[in-house]
Amino acid sequence: MSTTQMTQGGAAVAPAHGDDHAHHESPTPLGFWIYLMSDCLIFGTLFATYAVLGYNYAGGPSPKDLFEPGFVAIETALLLLSSVTFGMAMLRAVKSDMKGTILWLVLSGLLAVGFVAMELYEFRHLIHIGAGPTRSGFLSAFFLLVGTHGLHVTVGCIWLITLMIQLGQRGFCEANMRRLNALSVFWHFLDLIWIGVFSFVYLVRLV
Amino acid sequence: MAEHHENNTHGSMGQLMTGFVLAAILTIIPFALVMSEVEMNRTLLIGIVMVLAAVQIVVHLxxxxxxxxxAEQxxxxxxxxxxxxxxxxxxxxxxxxxxNMNVNMMPEMDHSAMPVAPAEAPAAPAMDHSAMPGMDHSAMPAAPAEAPAAPAMDHSTMPGMDHSSMPGMTTTTQPASN
Known part of the structure; x- marks a missing residue:
């Protein structure tokens, strides 16, 4: 990586074009952050829904009948490790190490797929024992909040695959670095939301 | 130059590992507290879990x-x-x-309030419909005591009014059922 590309100290995503003047910055990082904050508000309303409806069991099962803290702990570990491995991938990408980057990205993707698989298994199990989203207000809110998070992780995995193909085609060009950075922020953000889920949806209700 | 660039965008290995260790600790503590079913005040335990979650969110940020x-000015x-x-x-x-809505909800709608006043709400509408004009109110032991409870709904005690024309009071048009 040439030093001319590294002189853009303030540029938040990718090294800027060398031929541009010094203050050129891509609007993508800030725009993507604003998108994430709006996404954060969606999750906030779903958390509020769960807070309001979370005690309406309609005579059905309560969190203590359904949730297994050990299972949630493994899900949490998968997501946190995935976040860290994505951070490793970003550190390799800055060094223009394609092999290392792809390796860490694949690992992040596998951890996230494991997380989604566990969540789907949990959903299937709950529906199977008659604790589906139609059972009570509590379960409707639970499936909506946790399902929305799982959907985000799934979309993140699809994005990861397409980005790895793009990296293979064009390498660490400016556009790919910008995309990689946006996905990195998205990935860490989903882990951040999961902190709220495992604390507020699972652990607090098992006390 | 390169270090400066990394600081602002992708962080460094040190930052990543610091974040990982802090996040792991802040995750393990609440799980351990809940899974070991530690002897502790329930409210305090919920408070600890919530505070640790808030701290971990800041760590992630x-x-x-x-x-x-x-970043981004x-x-x-x-x-x-x-x-x-x-x-x-x-x-x-x-x-x-x-x-607030739950607290002020009609008792029949709110299960948690059921033991407090089980008979009051169902009694009021039933009394309304039975108090037909011309009937002897004193013959109904429940009516005098309960009447003040729902004065706004008790249109039927007003003689000479046609109840069938009043919205929401259609059941009063069937006196035979009483």
């Missing part, structure tokens, strides 16, 4: 998402603070409003 005053911090404020309004407001 700082060490993984690199939100700081310098401070606009990411501004956006984050705005969403935190809106989130607080949404969540605290929802809980507050819904709590």
């Amino acid at each position: 700082v060490y993984f998402l690199h939100v700081n005053r310098h 401070g606009w990411t911090v501004a956006g984050t603070l705005l969403s935190v404020i809106i989130l607080a309004i949404i969540i605290v407001g929802s809980l507050w409003v819904m709590h």
Whole structure:
């Protein structure tokens, strides 16, 4: 990586074009952050829904009948490790190490797929024992909040695959670095939301 | 140059590992507390879990998402603070409003209030319909005592009014059922 590309100290995503003047910055990082904050508000309303409806069991099962803290702990570990491995991938990408980057990205993707698989298994199990989203207000809110998070992780995995193909085609060009950075922020953000889920949806209700 | 660039965007290995260790500790503590079913005040335990979650969210913001005053001339911090404020309004407001609504809900709709006043609400509409004009109110032991409880609904005690024309009172048109 040439030093001319590294002189853009303030540029938040990718090294800027060398031929541009010094203050050129891509609007993508800030725009993507604003998108994430709006996404954060969606999750906030779903958390509020769960807070309001979370005690309406309609005579059905309560969190203590359904949730297994050990299972949630493994899900949490998968997501946190995935976040860290994505951070490793970003550190390799800055060094223009394609092999290392792809390796860490694949690992992040596998951890996230494991997380989604566990969540789907949990959903299937709950529906199977008659604790589906139609059972009570509590379960409707639970499936909506946790399902929305799982959907985000799934979309993140699809994005990861397409980005790895793009990296293979064009390498660490400016556009790919910008995309990689946006996905990195998205990935860490989903882990951040999961902190709220495992604390507020699972652990607090098992006390 | 290169170090400067890394600081602002992707962080460093040190930052990543610091964040990882802090996040792992802040995750293990609440899980251990809940899974070991430790002897502790329930409210205190919930408070600890919530506070640790809040701290871990800050750790993620700082060490993984690199939100700081310098990134994007401070606009990411501004956006984050705005969403935190809106989130607080949404969540605290929802809980507050819904709590008040539950407290003031009609007892028959609110299961938690059922033991407090089980008979009062079902008695009021039943008494209304039975108090037909021309009937002897004193013959009904429940009526005098309960009548003040629902004065606005008790149109039937007014003689000479045609009850069938009143909206919401259609059941009174069937005196035979009484």
